[in-house]
Amino acid sequence: xxxxxxxxxxxxxxxxxxxxxxxxxxxxxxxxxxxxxxxxxxxxxxxxxxxxxxxxxxxxxxxxxxxxxxxxxxxxxxxxxxxxxxxxxxxxxxxxxxxxxxxxxxxxxxxxxxxxxxxxxxxxxxxxxxxxxxxxxxxxxxxxxxxxxxxxxxxxxxxxxxxxxxxxxxxxxxxxxxxxxxxxxxxxxxxxxxxxxxxxxxxxxxxxxxxxxxxxxxxxxxxxxxxxxxxxxxxxxxxxxxxxxxxxxxxxxxxxxxxxxxxxxxxxxxxxx
Amino acid sequence: xxxxxxxxxxxxxxxxxxxxxxxxxxxxxxxxxxxxxxxxxxxxxxxxxxxxxxxxxxxxxxxxxxxxxxxxxxxxxxxxxxxxxxxxxxxxxxxxxxxxxxxxxxxxxxxxxxxxxxxxxxxxxxxxxxxxxxxxxxxxxxxxxxxxxxxxxxxxxxxxxxxxxxxxxxxxxxxxxxxxxxxxxxxxxxxxxxxxxxxxxxxxxxxxxxxxxxxxxxxxxxxxxxxxxxxxxxxxxxxxxxxxxxxxxxxxxxxxxxxxxxxx
Numbered sequence: 001x002x003x004x005x006x007x008x009x010x011x012x013x014x015x016x017x018x019x020x021x022x023x024x025x026x027x028x029x030x031x032x033x034x035x036x037x038x039x040x041x042x043x044x045x046x047x048x049x050x051x052x053x054x055x056x057x058x059x060x061x062x063x064x065x066x067x068x069x070x071x072x073x074x075x076x077x078x079x080x081x082x083x084x085x086x087x088x089x090x091x092x093x094x095x096x097x098x099x100x101x102x103x104x105x106x107x108x109x110x111x112x113x114x115x116x117x118x119x120x121x122x123x124x125x126x127x128x129x130x131x132x133x134x135x136x137x138x139x140x141x142x143x144x145x146x147x148x149x150x151x152x153x154x155x156x157x158x159x160x161x162x163x164x165x166x167x168x169x170x171x172x173x174x175x176x177x178x179x180x181x182x183x184x185x186x187x188x189x190x191x192x193x194x195x196x197x198x199x200x201x202x203x204x205x206x207x208x209x210x211x212x213x214x215x216x217x218x219x220x221x222x223x224x225x226x227x228x229x230x231x232x233x234x235x236x237x238x239x240x241x242x243x244x245x246x247x248x249x250x251x252x253x254x255x256x257x258x259x260x261x262x263x264x265x266x267x268x269x270x271x272x273x
Numbered sequence: 274x275x276x277x278x279x280x281x282x283x284x285x286x287x288x289x290x291x292x293x294x295x296x297x298x299x300x301x302x303x304x305x306x307x308x309x310x311x312x313x314x315x316x317x318x319x320x321x322x323x324x325x326x327x328x329x330x331x332x333x334x335x336x337x338x339x340x341x342x343x344x345x346x347x348x349x350x351x352x353x354x355x356x357x358x359x360x361x362x363x364x365x366x367x368x369x370x371x372x373x374x375x376x377x378x379x380x381x382x383x384x385x386x387x388x389x390x391x392x393x394x395x396x397x398x399x400x401x402x403x404x405x406x407x408x409x410x411x412x413x414x415x416x417x418x419x420x421x422x423x424x425x426x427x428x429x430x431x432x433x434x435x436x437x438x439x440x441x442x443x444x445x446x447x448x449x450x451x452x453x454x455x456x457x458x459x460x461x462x463x464x465x466x467x468x469x470x471x472x473x474x475x476x477x478x479x480x481x482x483x484x485x486x487x488x489x490x491x492x493x494x495x496x497x498x499x500x501x502x503x504x505x506x507x508x509x510x511x512x513x514x515x516x517x518x519x520x521x522x523x524x525x526x527x528x529x530x531x532x533x534x535x536x537x
Contacts, residue, residue: 017371020371021375022375023372024373101293102294103290104291105298107512108508109508111469111508111509111510112504112507112511113474115470115477116485116503119489119491120500120501120504122492123313123314123497123500124314199384199385202384203474206389206478207477224390227390228390228394237391240387244384245379249382
């Protein structure tokens with residue numbers, strides 16, 4: 001549909017491209033700035049107010065602390081989901097017996113939205129780290145499981161047969177055929193899982209962590225909740241949204257980069273979705 | 274005839290496998306519950322089953338679920354219309370794509386959940402917040418899949434249509450839209466999953482009724498058996514909604530639909 005190759009562009013074209021790239025976001029921020037210039041209502045967020053709030057929280061140490069708390073929870077929950085999801089997915093993908101026994105259980109739990117477990121997580125684990133870790137792990141588990149499972153099932157059988165025919169030992173088949181074969185889809189699953197895990201941490205802290213007390217100890221989601229509930233500063237809310245977006249982007253980009261390093265033969269195709 | 278028998282046999286075998294696995298799980302749950310005997314933390318399967326029946330019989334199911342489903346349909350339809358229109362326009366008009374893509378890329382990492390406090394401030398507790406969250410969660414899968422579908426379109430279709438003198442608007446309705454429908458429906462399935470996840474958290478935080486509200490309400494009442502009953506219903510409805518999209522895939526694009534062979 002689209003022309004894929006373009007002739008080399010002169011400098012003016014590339015400057016034009018740069019302008020095109022930034023004009024809509026910049027225009028929106030400018031409109032926001034102009035519209036909020038006249039109001040003195042403190043509950044209306046302004047670009048300057050958001051920037052000020054961000055700066056204060058950064059310098060004051062609340063924001064770095066909240067980021068550290070949330071990141072620790074995400075990495076723990078994601079790590080649990082990575083180990084359980086990959087191993088169960090690979091097991092179910094390669095063994096029919098494991099598949100027929102475990103698939104019904106997975107299919108029973110998969111349609112249950114992770115946030116439906118929030119009340120139970122609070123009952124079981126309280127409002128601290130454990131509940132948030134549980135929710136992140138639950139949310140990240142299913143995308144990782146599904147992609148690891150599909151990766152094994154879509155592995156070209158002739159490759160395995162060829163390796164066996166040529167007399168490759170089992171460990172060699174595992175490391176040289178199976179692992180490189182399942183890596184692309186599995187890494188894609190990890191990316192999806194990290195994304196849902198990020199959404200889950202905010203939800204868990206927003207609803208569960210709020211009873212834990214002061215500002216930053218409950219992570220980013222709780223900080224968002226505290227700003228909303230107690231100070232009603234929309235500047236703070238918008239600033240927190242920016243922080244969450246930037247961090248989610250950074251996490252996703254780092255997994256994508258790690259994927260490119262691990263799977264160099266796939267990197268030129270790139271992940272479009 | 275033989276294929277019908279084979280299908281029935283496969284269905285019977287799948288049912289047997291399902292009942293076998295879930296049966297073992299329920300037995301474990303039952304045994305554990307009797308041993309632990311702390312119903313406030315984990316009520317047994319019998320108590321939860323009784324609550325599920327009660328939710329259906331008392332009419333509570335209908336009131337809460339209809340409130341949620343109405344919001345789901347409103348937000349989802351809106352997301353489909355906006356997402357597909359935006360995606361098609363961005364894929365067909367390169368300038369529009371270059372202008373709007375940075376904005377889309379900047380908004381996508383901000384999850385719908387992060388919007389909840391801001392939207393709650395403006396629209397308050399009610400239908401507005403869940404509908405917004407569903408819309409925001411579902412609009413990106415529709416847009417992304419529309420763009421990707423058009424970029425991967427077989428160019429010979431368009432060339433053939435042009436050669437045959439098809440007018441421009443007919444090219445869109447008769448060639449492009451039917452050709453991208455299979456990919457759009459993949460996006461629709463992802464969007465449905467995200468909507469269902471989104472409505473639960475939105476109602477849990479800011480709605481006076483609905484499925485997400487019910488779950489949290491019975492937690493504050495410490496009726497754990499009823500919480501688990503509602504969680505079970507959430508799973509059941511999530512499965513039904515996913516099946517509905519898969520049915521649409523099968524009916525609208527039978528040539529592209531491949532039934533999965535069981536498994537996960």
